[in-house]
Amino acid sequence: MNIVFMGTPSYAVPSLAYLHVTYGVKLVVTQPDKKIGRKGEIEHSPVKKYALEHNIPVFQPIKMRQDYQTILDVKPDLIITAAYGQMIPNVILDSAISLNLHGSLLPKYRGGAPVQYAIKNGDTVTGVTLMYMAQKMDAGDMIAKKETEIFPEDTTETLMNKLSMLAKELLEEELDSVIKGTNNRIKQDESLVSFAYNIKPEEETLDFNMNSDSIINHLRSLLPQPAGSIFINNVRIKVYEMKKSDIIVTGKPGEIISDRKELIVCTADGAVSITKIQPENKKIMATTDFLNGQKILKKGDIFNQ
Structure with a gap:
């Protein structure tokens, strides 16, 4: 088969590795390289690496x-996507069997940030x-799902790591039946649809008007980056x-x-202790180290006013 794999973050790598070792992959499609740091060094996505x-x-x-002709030139039989990061035009989807490994239990959390939303909302599965x-x-028809528990200590990073292995296992279990055309094809219940759109910068601000558990869940959803x-x-101040x-x-929220x-x-509904921060223009540090001699924060100040 001519297989094209589309993905970008580390979540996609186990599935790509399985496909490459088992079937061979003709082409990898991933997001453009990024420039990072003050020196503007080029960073490849985990999938490109x-x-x-x-x-x-x-x-x-x-x-x-x-810009998609390169994909059509491969004459793909199978296209598999895992957190690629762009909408794919119909001309590509119609050119082959086109599958997606989506990081939620659809129809819940359609969109680009399902893992973040699951943690932020306090989901346990x-x-x-x-x-x-x-x-x-x-919105496409479903073939199969695999579940995992969300632990109280999970962050987006740790949960994505778990889901990356589930995605690989789903391919191992289901791809042969898809190729043979003997797989299940299950319509999504549109009445149960919810969305998890990409996180906007303003959504990184922690809201102390929420209860303590909800604030901690929100922070976990933003870790390790961009942080709260x-x-x-x-x-x-980043948290x-x-x-x-x-x-x-007895005080005001914040x-x-x-x-x-x-x-x-x-x-x-109480209070939280902030234990690791990054003050503006400084490194990440334990809050106890920052409090020694600092003049930015003082008792009675209110955050986010």
């Missing part, structure tokens, strides 16, 4: 809708759905770790009630 290491041709269109691709976002953001006097505090408080050995902040 795997492809280069295994001598698989790589195609990186800036806009797939306008999620999974991967193997599905046929359709022009409407994540809080503001004091228009200065951004990388927090926990519930058992201190009984109010700092301790700026000594701990940074404790009021929430809607």
Whole structure:
């Protein structure tokens, strides 16, 4: 078979590796390289790194809708997508059996950030759905699903790692039946659809008007990057770790009630202790190290006002 694989993050790599070892992959399609850091060094996606290491041709269109002939030239029999990051035009979807490994239990959380939404919303179970691709976002017929538990300590990174292995297992279990045409084909229940659109920068700000569990879930959904953001006097502080505090408080949401050995902040139903931060223009550090001698935060200040 002529297989084209489309994906970008590390979530996609186990599935790509399985396909390449088992069937051979003719072409990898991934997002354009990024420039990172002050020096503007080029960073390849995890999928591109795997492809280069295994001598698989790589195609990186800036806009797939306008640049796709390279894919058609392969004459694909099978296209498999796993968190690629662009809408794929019908001319590509219609050229082969086109499948997607989506990181949620569809029809819940269609869109580009299903893992983040599952953690933020406090879900305890999620999974991967193997599905046929359709022009409407994540709306194609389902083939099979696999579930996994979301633990209280899971972040987007750790949960994505678990889902990456589930995606590979789904391919191992189901792809042969898809190729033979003997697989299930299950319509999605449109009445159960929900969406998980890509996270916007303004959605990175932690809201202390929420209860403590919800704030911690929100932070977990943003880790390891971009992390949570809080503001004091228009200065951004990034948050990388927090926990519930058992201190009984009487204060306004967002109010700092301790700026000594701990940074404790009021929430809607109690307080949280912020334990790892990145002050503006500084490195990530333990909050206890930052509080020694700093003049930015003081007891009684209120975040995000």
